[in-house]
Amino acid sequence: MSAAANAARGEAALELGGQVLTLRPSFAALVAAEEEVGPLFDLVERAADGKLSLGDMAALFWHCLTDRGGGLTREALGEAILALGLAKVTPVLRTILQQILAGK
Incomplete structure (x- = not known):
């Protein structure tokens, strides 16, 4: 289990199955994500368009x-x-996307 999320570091907490996970959009994390899902600006645009x-x-x-x-596996x-529902994970997604756009 991860420690509490630190908003000053751009972290977000995601509670899944009684476990609190900490997400931090570090440079290394975003480079790895970008290699898999494509350019981050495209990812942000898809999210803004609901796609x-x-x-x-x-x-x-x-x-x-x-x-x-x-x-934990992927x-x-x-x-x-999926079990938690998109409505409950959207605030976490929004936090991560804001960090991508604004930086820290």
């Missing part, structure tokens, strides 16, 4: 995780996001 896929969101979250311990993360 961000569940796969893109799961990929972004996976790469931004600060701790992948506890046996598939389990995607299933947990």
Whole structure:
């Protein structure tokens, strides 16, 4: 389990299945996400247009995780996001996208 998210570092907390995960859009995390889902500006535009896929969101979250311990797999993360529902993960997505645009 990750420590509490630190907003001053651009982190966001995502509670999935009783576990609080910390997401931090670090340079390394965003480079890895960009290699998988394409340019970050395109990702932000797709999100703004309501065209961000569940796969893109799961990929972004996976790469931004600060701790992948506890046996969490990427598939389990995607299933947990789906189970939680898009309405509940959207604020976390918004935080990450704001960090991409604004920087820290």
